[in-house]
Amino acid sequence: MREFVLGIAIIVGVFLFGDYLHRLGVPIPGGVLGLLLFLVGLQTNLVKLKWVERASGFLLRHMVLLFVPLTVGLMNMGTLLSRQLWIICISTVFSFLAVLLATGLIGDRVLGRVNDQMESPNEP
């Protein structure tokens, strides 16, 4: 429990700091800025993984709860949404296919070679 509270406090602190930097004029949103700072903290061992593992797991597992209130707001925009519904669906499906196929094919080309390199030292 103490570990969990400590983890939440660290994560909220990093977010507030990121948000503060954003308000000072850094163009990247506070959350993403916090994510990058936090990543640096973990990589430099400034923040120990075991301090934040449980808290971050909890936040990510229940992320859906956090966007329920915004989604409920969908009901306020029934008319706009129904007029744009087809555009929203077609554009999502099209863009989904484009991203999936582009990333998959490029990744297969680029990363295929990495795997080869990793395997080669084991060969006689």
Place this chain on the structure above:
Amino acid sequence: MNSSRLFAHPFIGIALGIVLTVISYALALRLHRRLRSAIPILVACVPIVAVLSLFRIPYSEYNRGGSFLTWWLGPATVALAVPMYRNGLVLRAMLQKLSLTVAVGAVVGMVTAAGSAWLLGAPLPVVMSAAPKSVTTPIAIEVCRQLGGIPQITIAMVILSGVLGATFGRYLLHLIGVKNETALGAAIGTASHGIGTASLVRHSDMQAAASSWAMAAAGVFTSVLASLLALTMR
């Protein structure tokens, strides 16, 4: 006592908004455990919308409590660094090439989503809402606000992208001959964020690690790109 008056109360109203949301979410999770096709985010809204319309409570009054929960999307974004760090250790040898792949995917996602919405004649706020539709919800909402979009439309598109990836992602990638496991995971994480990633967990650790890393990285790339875009628009 009139229930809608309770929601208007400065403190009780906020507490009621939070409690109503948490209970609805817990019920939705229960149903999801029994019935996999019941998507929690959609099911969770049903009891809330029912209560609000039954007692004629305006959304703005409910959202005084709701916005407390929305605020936590910021810390949740920060928390993404933990799986990104952990999976980064597993993927250490290929992080550079993986970054390149995901960055291309993130650009393709923004351009094709916003571009196709624009070509189909959508008004500017809808075009801007489409741009971050491939990335994980908390980041997508931030990007959408930055670009002047409508968060609700972004959320709808984010969820649809996730469900498409979880349902057809692996099949489509096999169909076009993607064999590298890391590439497969990266594609699903970039196109379908957490919902797609969750569908890989039972197949392969490598795919899930790549997908989870790609989802966070795609969010960061998209956000940085949108920030630059927002700067030039000003």
